Amino acid sequence: MKKNYNLFLHLTCLLTLLSACSMKKNSTSQAEDHFFNKDYIQSTMLKAAKWQLENPKHNIKDWTNGAFYAGVFATWETTKSNDIYSALMDLGDKTQWQPYHRYYLADDVAISQTYLDIYQVEKKQEIIRPTIDTIRRFIDNPYPVKGSVEIIKWWWCDALFMAPPVMTKLYKATGNMEYLTRNDEYFKESYDLLYNKKERLFARDNRYIFNEDGTGRKEANGQPIFWSRGNGWVMGGLVRVLQDLPADYPQRPFYENLFKEMAGRIAELQPEDGLWRASLLDPDAYPGGEVSGSGFNCYALAWGINNKLLDKKEYLPVVKKAWISLSRCVNEEGRVG
Numbered sequence: 001m002k003k004n005y006n007l008f009l010h011l012t013c014l015l016t017l018l019s020a021c022s023m024k025k026n027s028t029s030q031a032e033d034h035f036f037n038k039d040y041i042q043s044t045m046l047k048a049a050k051w052q053l054e055n056p057k058h059n060i061k062d063w064t065n066g067a068f069y070a071g072v073f074a075t076w077e078t079t080k081s082n083d084i085y086s087a088l089m090d091l092g093d094k095t096q097w098q099p100y101h102r103y104y105l106a107d108d109v110a111i112s113q114t115y116l117d118i119y120q121v122e123k124k125q126e127i128i129r130p131t132i133d134t135i136r137r138f139i140d141n142p143y144p145v146k147g148s149v150e151i152i153k154w155w156w157c158d159a160l161f162m163a164p165p166v167m168t169k170l171y172k173a174t175g176n177m178e179y180l181t182r183n184d185e186y187f188k189e190s191y192d193l194l195y196n197k198k199e200r201l202f203a204r205d206n207r208y209i210f211n212e213d214g215t216g217r218k219e220a221n222g223q224p225i226f227w228s229r230g231n232g233w234v235m236g237g238l239v240r241v242l243q244d245l246p247a248d249y250p251q252r253p254f255y256e257n258l259f260k261e262m263a264g265r266i267a268e269l270q271p272e273d274g275l276w277r278a279s280l281l282d283p284d285a286y287p288g289g290e291v292s293g294s295g296f297n298c299y300a301l302a303w304g305i306n307n308k309l310l311d312k313k314e315y316l317p318v319v320k321k322a323w324i325s326l327s328r329c330v331n332e333e334g335r336v337g
Contacts, residue, residue: 035327036320042079044330049075051334053087060091061100063162066110070240073117088118098130103137104144106154106163113240116169128173135170139182149205152189157202157230160190161237161296168244183241184251191258200265201226201280202234219282226280228293235262235300242307256309259300263310266297267318274325291329291336298322 034040049072058064069091076084097115100108112131119127143153154163167183170176194203196210203209203226210216210224217225238259245252269280275289276297302319304310330336 032324035324044327044334045075046079046081046084047334048330048336049084049087049334052336055335059100061095061098061108061111063100063107063110066107066113066162069111069114070117073114088114092118092127096130097127099134103134104141104153106159109134109138109166110162112166113169116166116173119173128170131166132170132174135166135179139178149207151206152193153186154190155193156205157190157194158204158233160187160202161233161240164237165240165244168241172244180245180249180251184254187241188254195258196224196226199224199226199281200261201231204230219279219285221282221284223279223281225282228276228278228280228290228297230293231262231266231280232276232293232296232300235259235266236296238262239300239303259304260309263301263304263315267301267315270297270318270321274321274323289325291326294322295326298326 052068053072056065069088072084072088072091075081076088091114095111099112102108109131112134115127115131138153143150143155145151149155154160164183164187167179171179193206194209195201196203199210203224208217208225210218219225238255242252242255242259245255266276270276271283271289273289275291275294277283277288278286278290278293298319301310301315301322305312305315305319
């Protein structure tokens with residue numbers, strides 16, 4: 001299991017959604033009401049953003065920072081902080097708006113989500129030109145297969161957060177429909193390979209596919225292996241795709257239906273303390289709450305409520321329980337742990 005290097009995104013993105021989400025006071029204790037106060041939400045967002053900006057980790061174009069800077073942009077959208085916007089422009093100065101070095105790997109274009117969001121504010125072609133060139137190369141060339149796992153372009157489920165929002169944001173920036181049709185093609189390849197329709201969850205990659213005859217890798221309790229982080233990232237990626245897909249796009253129902261299917265399953269699997277465990281079907285395998293997947297789940301469910309895809313009465317208690325626990329993972333300095 002990879003460490004949760006990118007926890008900040010989930011806090012900032014779901015903070016953005018929760019700041020607009022109506023909360024009924026009678027459904028939380030008085031001691032917990034402050035977690036849903038707008039000022040508390042925004043101050044926590046800024047505190048976490050500033051701590052992470054002052055304590056960088058990994059290459060600035062790495063997938064961890066691709067997720068992190070998506071959260072930084074969400075922070076700016078919510079707070080309109082000049083310091084946060086300066087940090088976003090500083091990102092471009094440092095990277096020259098370039099994706100990371102592997103054109104074919106979804107991880108290495110995750111940072112382009114932020115470039116494309118900044119483009120919508122700045123409207124300067126130099127911000128998105130390197131991403132356009134990289135995605136063109138990605139479309140035109142087969143995946144450079146090195147082993148039996150890499151059999152499609154998005155062969156691991158986390159990739160469905162990394163790359164599909166880049167494709168839909170490129171469509172939004174350019175109007176080029178090819179980005180949407182290619183996204184449909186590659187996304188559905190991953191869906192067909194990795195999505196378990198019975199469990200309504202994604203296997204991490206084809207090494208973790210659980211077959212109908214009961215064969216496949218299992219947890220200690222005999223259940224199939226479905227990781228919290230990977231499925232949370234799929235949920236977050238679906239939200240970001242749906243945000244940019246046209247309302248009348250013919251394939252939009254596919255993404256909406258998948259989102260609702262997974263949301264129902266994720267809600268069913270939430271532990272009592274609000275944080276999902278690393279192994280969704282064997283919570284005792286890794287007993288501590290897993291913040292990466294939990295953050296994305298909370299973010300996605302809140303977005304689903306706000307956008308009328310999920311029933312508020314059913315899902316708001318799930319969101320609130322998760323949010324309270326996630327909030328308690330931010331220390332006084334703003335570090336997410």
